[in-house]
Amino acid sequence: MGKSKARRFRRPSFSPAGQMQPPPPPPEKEADGEAEQGGSPAAELLEKLQHPSADMREYACASISKLMQQKQAIPAFLQRDVVRCLGPMLLDQSLAVRETAAGALRNLSACGGFDVCDDMVTKDVMTPLVALLKECSASLDGSEASPTQNKDTSKNCVEDIANEAVNVLWNVCECNSKAVAIFNKEECLDAVLKCLKKFPTNIDLAVSVAYCLQAVTEDNPELLSSFNASAHQVLESVMLSSDSSMEHVLLRTLVAGTLCNIKDTIPSGSQAGTVNAILKACSESLAIDAGETIIQMNEAEVQRLKLSAEAETEENIGDGDNSVLNEDDGMEEMPKENVKIKNDLSDLLPPNKWELKQATALLLAQQTALEIIVNMSCSEDPSDDEWEELSSSDESDVFMENSYSEGNGKLTSPLCLSAEVHTALLNNLIPKKILEKTAYPNSVAVDVCASNLSWKPLIRKLNMVQCRALTCLHSILLVADVDCLGGTSALQSLAQHLSELIFSQPEFPKNTEFLEAITSALRALLQTMASKDVTQCITPEQLMTLCEAGIHNSNVAVRVNVASILGIAGSVLAKVEYTAETIKMIGKFLLEVVTKDSSLVVVGEALDALFDVFADGKEAEKAAVQIKLLSTLKAFQPVFKMRMRKEGKGQYRPDQLCVLDNVKMNLRRFITYQESLERKK
Structure with missing residues (x-):
């Protein structure tokens, strides 16, 4: 697979706060509030990390986590060495402190960007992070007791902590090559694969691991030797799962991306089967109508909230409460507390946003599937802000000089498709499904999203899928045989379709990505x-x-x-x-x-x-x-x-x-x- 940095489509920043229950304010909060009025909130909260009370440390970590969602608050914490202050909290005796500390670092890495992630690695966040991840995996594996006194809830707590830790690892490895080198050296692959094994019971953790694996396996030949038969078996078990929820569709698509990245570890005799499995996962996600799914999920959410409001009203009446709950108010109240930040949400949506979570997972799966197809069907593209290809007169020569040639029986080669990829594309009806996704999003679904603040971010995701499909179409056109595309008449129909996409709108499209x-x-x-x-x-x-x-x-x-x-x-x-x-x-x-x-x-x-x-x-x-x-x-x-x-x-x-x-x-x-x-x- 050839893939340049520009084709390394990055995900949006997410907030972990939606998944964690915020701790109750400690008894000292009222007095502390007076102190904060005269001092810096960052300094006060960082000082509380040293408090002997675990509740106070948890409260400080959760408060820092919330503030990290605001970019303007990040510099104040960085100036006070927040990474070195939070690092030790990852190994705190209290699991709640570990989870909230990891959540704060997760927000810092997600909202801070490349420079902040570089700074986190420089400040040695990887040492406690790797130690925490290994402890979590050992506990999940049953080979080590949980480092907590809360034995009855330790299993779920450890998985929640692992989810936060994996997300921090994912963020810094996407941004920093030194973090990837440490991942390799510390043999973190075994730890994250143990977390991935939890996919039947903890899909959130599995999806986080799958994203992390996709990031660390990209252009990382040093890691390939770690993918032994056991590692392949874990990935295969995910690909063979039959759960039809949108989150599992996303999980299988992400694992397909990892398989694409580690293709060099696959025996030559198994490559055709692996290629087919990868494109089958992509095909399954693309086959689902995203617009209809959004409409259905939104209707399900409305109905669920309505029933919930009615049940709460009946309960209040049964308790002798004379107050009357307005149905519309009841439907609005539940989402209010969950609107954390303006960034898109996905695996971190609160439990009462289950329907939105499913719709989001599907759109992310389709976007990922299209990116995988691009990577499997074309040689390395120069970056988006550079000369993408050369003129028709010199194009073939320069592609041969500058593209990343797989060769030697590998999955792809410059300006042509291997027999395995070609066959799998046709068998899974990939060209047809790509073309379907290039159409403008379902207008009813767009209206549904536009009328609901929580669902509004999905409009951009719908548009993103369309753009990725057009990029995918571009790649297929460069490498596929005309007969594979349907012949001359199909090309003319496609030209008409693209013309309509550009010229059928009331105004000429201005979106740069489109x-x-x-x-x-x-x-x-x-x-x-x-x-x-x-x-x-x-x-x-x-x-x-x-x-x-x-x-x-x-x-x-x-x-x-x-x-x-x-x-x-x-x-x-x-x-x-x-x-x-x-x-x-x-x-x-x-x-x-x-x-x-x-x-x-x-x-x-x-x-x-x-x-x-x-x-x-x-x-x-x-x-x-x-x-x-x-x-x-x-x-x-x-x-x-x-x-x-x-x-x-x-x-x-x-x-x-x-x-x-x-x-x-x-x-x-x-x-x-x-x-x-x-x-x-």
Whole structure:
């Protein structure tokens, strides 16, 4: 699997507070409140961590955890060395303190971002975290007694602590390579796999572990040797589970992602079966109608809350309470206390949000499934803010030079699908399901989410699934055979579908993520159609509307796609009679991009597009004269060289500079070619 950092789609930040019961305020709270008015809340709470009372330490950890959900509060705690203060609390004698301390660190790592996670590793959060995780796994395994006096509740407590610890581990390993190295060195894999074994009875813990495994197995060859037969057996047991809840669908999809990452540990004779198992899990999650699921789950929640309110009313009346509970008020009260932060929620939703939790899990599963398919079906993509692919003239050579080739019987290879992947894609109807997910989300489901504060974050998740599906479609188009996609008629239908996605809305789409995904898919489709001499369905007017909107987008990838689309369309038109006016329009547009765009990557793509459009054909020659192509490029040539000297080394990667050098050389050759044409006239 080839996967760049840019394709490493990161999850949203979550709050662990929804899952933990906040401890009651300790007796000293009232007096402490007066002290806090005159001092720093951060300093006061950190001081309470040293209190001899476990209740007070738990209260301090829970209060810190709550404050960590607010980004503006984090710097004050970091200045007071919160990581080193909370670290010892992970090994406190009280399980409640351990859980709330881990929850506070979880919020810090989730809400603080990359820099904070780096700081946490620098402050040695991994030492107590690894020790805690190993103690938890030993307790779950039954090989060691629980480190607590609360024997009757120790099992559930240990699992809750493990869930918080795994989430901290997941967050820091996603952000910091040193944390991953420590994970390898301390042999944490065994500990997290023991937690994963709890999936039949503790799905929250299992999902957290699955996310963590997906993070630590990515681009981590050192860890591969740890995946022995026993480890494979644990993953296989999850994949073979038949529970149909959305959380289990998410779990199987995440484990499929881990299997994709550790493919090198799979014997060659088992690869076909593993590929099929991975894509089967993806197919199962994509087969579920997310819109209908949201509608059904929302209706179930409304009904449950209504019955709960009625039951509470009857109980109050039975107790002789004369107060009357308004039904609407009763339905609103339950969610109020659970609205913690504006960030999306998933596995951390409170118990009375079961329906929302199921709907969220499904959308996360579908997003993950689409990302897995992208990784299995394409070679390594450069990052989203860089030159994604090269011009059609040099594309194959550079892909062979720069892509991550699996080779040697592995699962994928550059610009082609292995037989195993190809067969599994077709057997599991993956192309059809990807296409279905590219449609706009169910409008009724969107309205349901928009009318409920708790459900509103799902709108973004619905849109995210659509964008991932378009990205997936882009990858499939680059590597799949046309017959596999349904032949010429299917390509034309797909072109019509993509055009409708862009132009059917009352206003032109402005969402950058959607524009990047749709232009990538359209670019790949037009490229495929051009290579097969299939008539292109997008009109010149639509083409220019798209490009006018896209070229002013702040996202470099969108602008690169726009330039490439113009190059592909123009090169096709150059072979058709009476198209000089359209080619002239395309040429003028590309010249403007070349001379005005702030990114050399976009400039390079636009130059390559010009080379393609004006490479050959009488119509192109006419248009070139009318837009003064030769004189404009000759004037721009020294400017391009100067920009490469000034901006190149500081802003672009070595491989990008290599490509730009190639463009510079082709520019010189193209100018020579255009001069020869002029001499012939």
